[in-house]
Amino acid sequence: MTQTHAAPSKTDNATDRVYNFSAGPGVLPESVLEQIQADCWNIDGSGIGVLEHSHRGKVVDRIFAEAEADCRKVGNIGDDYAVLFLTGGATTQCYQVPANLLPDGARADYLQTGKWAEDSVENARLYGDINLAFDGQASVYDHLPMSDAEINHSDDAVYLQYTSNNTIYGTEFSFVPKPKNPDAFVVCDASSNIYSKPFDVSPFGVVYAGAQKNLGPAGTTVVIIRKDLLERKPRTLPEMLDYSVHAAKGSRYNTPPVFPIYVVGLVFKWIMSEGGLGVMAERNERKAKHIYDVLDASSFFKPHARKDCRSMMNVTFRCPTPELDAKFLEEAGARGMKTLKGHRSTGGMRASIYNAFPEAGCKALADFMKDFESKNG
Amino acid sequence: MTQTHAAPSKTDNATDRVYNFSAGPGVLPESVLEQIQADCWNIDGSGIGVLEHSHRGKVVDRIFAEAEADCRKVGNIGDDYAVLFLTGGATTQCYQVPANLLPDGARADYLQTGKWAEDSVENARLYGDINLAFDGQASVYDHLPMSDAEINHSDDAVYLQYTSNNTIYGTEFSFVPKPKNPDAFVVCDASSNIYSKPFDVSPFGVVYAGAQKNLGPAGTTVVIIRKDLLERKPRTLPEMLDYSVHAAKGSRYNTPPVFPIYVVGLVFKWIMSEGGLGVMAERNERKAKHIYDVLDASSFFKPHARKDCRSMMNVTFRCPTPELDAKFLEEAGARGMKTLKGHRSTGGMRASIYNAFPEAGCKALADFMKDFESKNG
Numbered sequence: 001m002t003q004t005h006a007a008p009s010k011t012d013n014a015t016d017r018v019y020n021f022s023a024g025p026g027v028l029p030e031s032v033l034e035q036i037q038a039d040c041w042n043i044d045g046s047g048i049g050v051l052e053h054s055h056r057g058k059v060v061d062r063i064f065a066e067a068e069a070d071c072r073k074v075g076n077i078g079d080d081y082a083v084l085f086l087t088g089g090a091t092t093q094c095y096q097v098p099a100n101l102l103p104d105g106a107r108a109d110y111l112q113t114g115k116w117a118e119d120s121v122e123n124a125r126l127y128g129d130i131n132l133a134f135d136g137q138a139s140v141y142d143h144l145p146m147s148d149a150e151i152n153h154s155d156d157a158v159y160l161q162y163t164s165n166n167t168i169y170g171t172e173f174s175f176v177p178k179p180k181n182p183d184a185f186v187v188c189d190a191s192s193n194i195y196s197k198p199f200d201v202s203p204f205g206v207v208y209a210g211a212q213k214n215l216g217p218a219g220t221t222v223v224i225i226r227k228d229l230l231e232r233k234p235r236t237l238p239e240m241l242d243y244s245v246h247a248a249k250g251s252r253y254n255t256p257p258v259f260p261i262y263v264v265g266l267v268f269k270w271i272m273s274e275g276g277l278g279v280m281a282e283r284n285e286r287k288a289k290h291i292y293d294v295l296d297a298s299s300f301f302k303p304h305a306r307k308d309c310r311s312m313m314n315v316t317f318r319c320p321t322p323e324l325d326a327k328f329l330e331e332a333g334a335r336g337m338k339t340l341k342g343h344r345s346t347g348g349m350r351a352s353i354y355n356a357f358p359e360a361g362c363k364a365l366a367d368f369m370k371d372f373e374s375k376n377g
Numbered sequence: 378m379t380q381t382h383a384a385p386s387k388t389d390n391a392t393d394r395v396y397n398f399s400a401g402p403g404v405l406p407e408s409v410l411e412q413i414q415a416d417c418w419n420i421d422g423s424g425i426g427v428l429e430h431s432h433r434g435k436v437v438d439r440i441f442a443e444a445e446a447d448c449r450k451v452g453n454i455g456d457d458y459a460v461l462f463l464t465g466g467a468t469t470q471c472y473q474v475p476a477n478l479l480p481d482g483a484r485a486d487y488l489q490t491g492k493w494a495e496d497s498v499e500n501a502r503l504y505g506d507i508n509l510a511f512d513g514q515a516s517v518y519d520h521l522p523m524s525d526a527e528i529n530h531s532d533d534a535v536y537l538q539y540t541s542n543n544t545i546y547g548t549e550f551s552f553v554p555k556p557k558n559p560d561a562f563v564v565c566d567a568s569s570n571i572y573s574k575p576f577d578v579s580p581f582g583v584v585y586a587g588a589q590k591n592l593g594p595a596g597t598t599v600v601i602i603r604k605d606l607l608e609r610k611p612r613t614l615p616e617m618l619d620y621s622v623h624a625a626k627g628s629r630y631n632t633p634p635v636f637p638i639y640v641v642g643l644v645f646k647w648i649m650s651e652g653g654l655g656v657m658a659e660r661n662e663r664k665a666k667h668i669y670d671v672l673d674a675s676s677f678f679k680p681h682a683r684k685d686c687r688s689m690m691n692v693t694f695r696c697p698t699p700e701l702d703a704k705f706l707e708e709a710g711a712r713g714m715k716t717l718k719g720h721r722s723t724g725g726m727r728a729s730i731y732n733a734f735p736e737a738g739c740k741a742l743a744d745f746m747k748d749f750e751s752k753n754g
Contacts (some may be wrong), residue, residue, distance in 0.1 A: 018424030
């Protein structure tokens with residue numbers, strides 16, 4: 001009594017795709033997209049598509065178990081950490097972190113290095129006493145502290161929170177800040193550079209990342225949290241907001257966003273099949289170098305980020321005038337290089353070149369930049 | 378400079394699919410799945426797949442505008458209501474509703490008609506004084522109030538909250554409760570029967586539904602809220618939890634779960650292409666009747682829900698013994714009728730037959746039930 005369907009019109013994967021420099025949601029590996037196309041119709045030979053499976057059934061059991069195990073394998077995350085797949089984006093972590101970990105009125109140090117850090121500070125102030133241990137706002141966040149000497153650490157901070165890569169400004173930390181209080185832990189919003197290079201989780205109490213930049217589509221947030229912190233519980237929260245509830249239930253306390261988590265799982269497998277984080281890092285450095293080499297040699301383009309803290313994930317630059325920026329974007333678009341427009345707070349261009357972005361696209365952009373400068377410089 | 382790809386291995390939609398009676402995430406229309414397969418590679422001829430588009434770009438502008446407009450068209454929702462696409466499932470609404478709408482210590486009436494209602498009550502008690510105006514727990518939620526006379530309304534309730542269809546037990550309200558307090562509004566968790574039949578929004582202050590039963594995949598929650606309620610703001614909340622913030626930002630305050638919202642938009646278009654909610658209701662009544670007719674004529678199967686409040690969406694029943702239940706499930710599975718196992722609190726079977734579930738599957742189940750009874754009765 002199984003239904004059999006005649007083959008409907010097939011998906012035509014020969015359709016052109018462009019170089020997608022989107023800052024997020026961003027490009028995904030094409031092999032992942034092809035797997036999704038197949039699994040949306042029928043996954044694991046179950047006769048049911050991945051979107052239509054109960055979150056309590058065996059197929060989703062497998063998907064979730066593999067996504068967690070592969071997250072641990074890729075990042076070398078041990079059993080002393082819980083790996084959670086939550087909802088509400090990194091924006092929800094802006095309040096979920098202090099709600100779960102900062103007692104009323106207690107101190108936490110925040111490094112204000114961009115828009116996401118600002119949001120974290122604003123939310124954390126609903127719960128505790130927030131010390132801006134670094135503030136880059138005056139220079140439109142064009143640089144970061146280069147060492148702990150540039151951070152105004154508190155003696156009594158419960159934790160220190162920072163954003164490891166600042167998507168809008170194109171800055172990336174080159175070190176993990178070390179709190180002055182030996183009992184303090186570090187919280188990292190790694191949304192835009194998680195798993196872009198080898199990763200040591202041990203300095204961190206919490207690492208979180210919205211999936212839609214380096215890990216998958218929008219709709220889930222990976223939260224890696226040291227298990228002893230799950231017991232802090234400084235206040236009564238709705239169970240949905242309590243990390244320990246999600247940890248106890250394997251991220252299935254309620255109906256989770258199955259599909260985004262499934263795609264993140266496919267991306268972990270893709271990273272491993274490519275050779276892991278060492279290969280990602282080499283490739284990402286090579287990719288970024290194509291573009292930074294042009295910027296370094298140019299008297300025409302102006303980078304936004306200071307050279308010593310620039311990002312391997314988001315390259316930000318401007319032409320001499322907004323009119324030339326517009327011309328650059330239009331001509332790049334005509335050459336199949338899309339979504340290069342910078343954030344309104346920096347203007348100009350932003351090339352987001354996450355793990356799944358192909359090196360050929362970086363070369364194409366670098367070549368076009370040189371050509372554009374020679375014609376307009 | 379556009380990349381051109383040779384056609385990779387195509388998705389083979391001829392693969393068998395089964396009758397999927399899952400209670401949620403549940404079955405989706407096959408035409409929607411085929412659209413998803415195409416759009417994951419390249420949507421709107423953009424050269425970028427739906428998962429990879431910026432939530433601030435033109436393609437997502439179109440998707441969100443159409444999803445909202447089509448939600449309004451299908452449900453006849455006027456401009457006096459906001460239509461939001463949020464995250465965290467209906468479970469998040471259990472606390473987001475009272476956090477946004479119930480002042481400290483104020484009264485709300487809750488109808489405890491199942492597991493979801495229990496969760497709502499538990500969360501609301503963190504905020505206000507909750508009156509259980511109906512409680513069906515003693516009879517394992519096998520029935521509902523049939524009129525306001527069976528509801529212990531408070532004089533001073535700010536709102537009355539109920540669950541219009543109880544997935545686990547297979548019960549469905551046949552009327553909208555009317556609060557005694559003329560200033561009170563009604564809040565409805567319609568997760569498992571939204572848009573299964575014609576809908577009049579006017580009695581409601583808030584209607585919400587996790588998408589994964591009648592509207593799409595897991596990962597977004599539709600919240601329809603009367604606009605004047607957005608201004609209540611009885612307490613300071615993180616912006617992510619504030620309905621008025623999401624309303625002001627068109628559900629794009631932060632990076633939203635683009636893909637689940639996109640699929641919900643496709644499902645709205647599918648409902649319209651099928652003829653709208655009137656057609657859905659006729660079809661759903663006919664579908665359920667195939668199965669209920671067998672139950673009504675049977676001395677073998679025992680329905681869980683009382684006859685006068687049974688659901689058009691979830692049909693719950695048991696065999697005379699748990700051993701026969703297991704045999705039924707095994708034999709049904711072998712005939713391509715899957716995910717029929719009932720919830721642990723009711724045992725037996727549950728046939729979830731949401732909008733996208735085909736009538737042929739209901740007939741097939743009814744035929745199998747008669748056959749099974751004749752052989753085992």
